[in-house]
Amino acid sequence: MLERVQDAGDMTLGDWLDGQGTSPALAGILHHFADAADEIAARLRHAHLHGEQQAAGQINVQGEEQKQLDIIAHDIAVEHFSTLPQVAALVSEEVPDLIVPERAGPAAPFILCFDPLDGSSNLEVNGAVGSILSVLERPLPYGACDEAEVLASVPNQRAAAYVLYGPATLMVLTLGETVASFSLDEATGTFHLVESDLSIPETANEFSINMAHQRFFTAPVAAYVEECLAGETGPRGKPFNMRWAAAMVADVHRLFVRGGIFIYPALDKPGGAKGKLRFLYEAHPMAMLVEAAGGRAISGNKPLRDHRPEGLHARVPVALGSREEVERLAGHY
Numbered sequence: 001m002l003e004r005v006q007d008a009g010d011m012t013l014g015d016w017l018d019g020q021g022t023s024p025a026l027a028g029i030l031h032h033f034a035d036a037a038d039e040i041a042a043r044l045r046h047a048h049l050h051g052e053q054q055a056a057g058q059i060n061v062q063g064e065e066q067k068q069l070d071i072i073a074h075d076i077a078v079e080h081f082s083t084l085p086q087v088a089a090l091v092s093e094e095v096p097d098l099i100v101p102e103r104a105g106p107a108a109p110f111i112l113c114f115d116p117l118d119g120s121s122n123l124e125v126n127g128a129v130g131s132i133l134s135v136l137e138r139p140l141p142y143g144a145c146d147e148a149e150v151l152a153s154v155p156n157q158r159a160a161a162y163v164l165y166g167p168a169t170l171m172v173l174t175l176g177e178t179v180a181s182f183s184l185d186e187a188t189g190t191f192h193l194v195e196s197d198l199s200i201p202e203t204a205n206e207f208s209i210n211m212a213h214q215r216f217f218t219a220p221v222a223a224y225v226e227e228c229l230a231g232e233t234g235p236r237g238k239p240f241n242m243r244w245a246a247a248m249v250a251d252v253h254r255l256f257v258r259g260g261i262f263i264y265p266a267l268d269k270p271g272g273a274k275g276k277l278r279f280l281y282e283a284h285p286m287a288m289l290v291e292a293a294g295g296r297a298i299s300g301n302k303p304l305r306d307h308r309p310e311g312l313h314a315r316v317p318v319a320l321g322s323r324e325e326v327e328r329l330a331g332h333y
């Protein structure tokens with residue numbers, strides 16, 4: 001058996017949360033996210049044996065075809081989060097309405113927004129998928145925990161994390177100050193620290209956008225991409241590479257390793273003005289993570305975290321990643 005690399009004193013997620021002085025209520029949420037991810041990772045590994053990578057035969061609130069695993073991952077996450085009395089409500093990509101767990105006390109401070117299985121169209125090709133979590137704190141005084149209160153909680157973002165189910169199961173987590181990454185030891189179901197202070201390289205030569213939509217790009221995005229494509233002889237004076245994993249978690253994770261920019265822009269076609277990604281459980285948590293790692297996140301040319309969504313599943317145009325790339329794109333507006 002291989003010995004685990006002894007990094008940072010072989011710190012577990014629990015040790016790390018303790019070291020950050022995390023409140024027991026917030027730490028409990030992150031432990032339950034880790035436990036849910038461990039269970040989802042196990043289901044993913046065996047999914048093809050049971051045909052669970054296939055369509056479930058129903059369409060979700062987004063108008064997207066649900067895979068059986070979308071529903072399985074949603075159920076696992078809801079089961080884990082619903083046992084926590086500090087959680088007032090859940091917003092999941094997979095269901096239209098706010099979920100109010102039976103255990104939720106009237107003074108439960110937290111609202112959890114999550115994408116149980118991001119990039120699930122990759123399932124049938126055995127590609128990377130992920131889970132995303134954003135932890136919001138309800139503003140005082142507490143009212144009925146309804147959609148309006150969820151939207152009013154957006155400025156009080158307390159933590160964000162994703163889990164990337166690739167060859168390794170990795171968690172990337174921020175409480176706002178730094179970004180740490182952890183890897184799952186499947187034998188024990190424990191996440192161990194890999195890196196305690198991830199930062200996004202300021203400059204890069206990779207961009208990530210679905211180029212099949214090029215004919216619908218608005219002028220600023222078209223101009224930014226054109227400069228990248230022009231390579232050495234263009235205004236950027238260097239060649240760029242293009243990458244598209246078709247799972248936001250996988251494409252954003254690359255930013256933490258190699259830098260670059262991830263763009264899901266507004267598209268100039270009917271229904272395309274807000275792009276594709278949802279604010280509460282895709283754009284907003286990724287923006288917190290990227291900014292805590294020294295990167296930038298914008299929507300149009302405004303900071304993404306200043307955006308206020310108009311509903312639980314509202315979409316928003318997104319660009320995030322290396323500071324220099326995001327500022328260059330913003331400069332085209």
Ligand code: F6P
Nearest residue numbers: 118119120210246247248249276
């Ligand atoms: O959740 C939506 C999502 O699957 C993201 O994970 C991903 O970035 C995007 O859609 C892929 O979109 P497209 O279908 O344009 O490749």
Ligand code: MN
Nearest residue numbers: 115117118119
């Ligand atoms: Mn998603």
